[in-house]
C-alpha cells in the first residue's frame with residue numbers, strides 16, 4: 001500500500017550551457033549522479049510503499065537530450081515544467097516541437113509561468129499573465145489541457161495560490177514528503193549540496209514526520225499568508 005508520495009525536483013542535466021550562472025549551476029546535476037538518482041528511484045518504487053514523482057523545472061534542452069532517454073531506459077516518466085516565454089527563444093531551452101517529442105516519449109508537460117518571475121512581487125495583471133495566461137499559451141502550443149504548475153523560485157502566498165485556481169496541482173519547493181492526491185505539492189529539490197546519502201534519507205523519511213503538528217502548522221501559515229501586494233490590487 002502506498003503510504004507516502006515523494007516528489008523530486010531536478011533542473012538541468014549534464015554540463016551547463018554558458019549562460020548558466022553560479023547560482024543556477026548549483027541546481028544542475030552531473031549525468032552520472034543523475035543516473036544514480038534514477039536507479040535509486042526505480043528501486044524505491046518497486047517496494048510499493050512509496051510513490052516517487054519526478055519533475056524537471058525550467059525547460060532546459062537537457063530535458064529532451066539527457067533526462068528523457070535515461071528515464072525511458074528505466075521505464076520511468078516525469079513531468080517537465082516549461083516557461084511559455086522561452087518556447088520560441090531557442091538556444092538552451094526547449095521549443096514547441098521539443099515538447100511534442102517529450103510527450104511522444106511518454107513524458108508530461110506542465111506550466112512554469114511565462115517569464116520565471118517571483119509571483120509574490122508582481123501586480124495582479126502580471127500575476128494573471130504568469131498563471132492563467134501561461135496556461136492558455138501552453139495549452140495552445142500542446143493542443144490539450146495542462147493541469148500542473150510549478151511556482152518559480154518556490155515563491156508563493158495565498159494570493160498566488162488563489163490565482164492558480166485553474167490548476168489541479170501546484171508544486172512548491174517545500175522540502176517534505178506529502179500525501180497522495182494533495183493539490184499543493186511538497187518537493188525535494190536536487191542541488192550539488194546533496195551528499196551520497198541524501199536520496200536514501202529522503203526516500204526513507206519516516207511517515208511519523210508527516211504527522212508532525214509543527215511541520216503542518218508551518219506550511220499552513222505559509223500557504224495562507226496574505227499577498228504582499230494585497231493593498232495595491234486596485235492599481236492594476
Ligand SMILES: [Zn+2]
Nearest residue numbers: 057058152153
Ligand atoms: Zn524555475
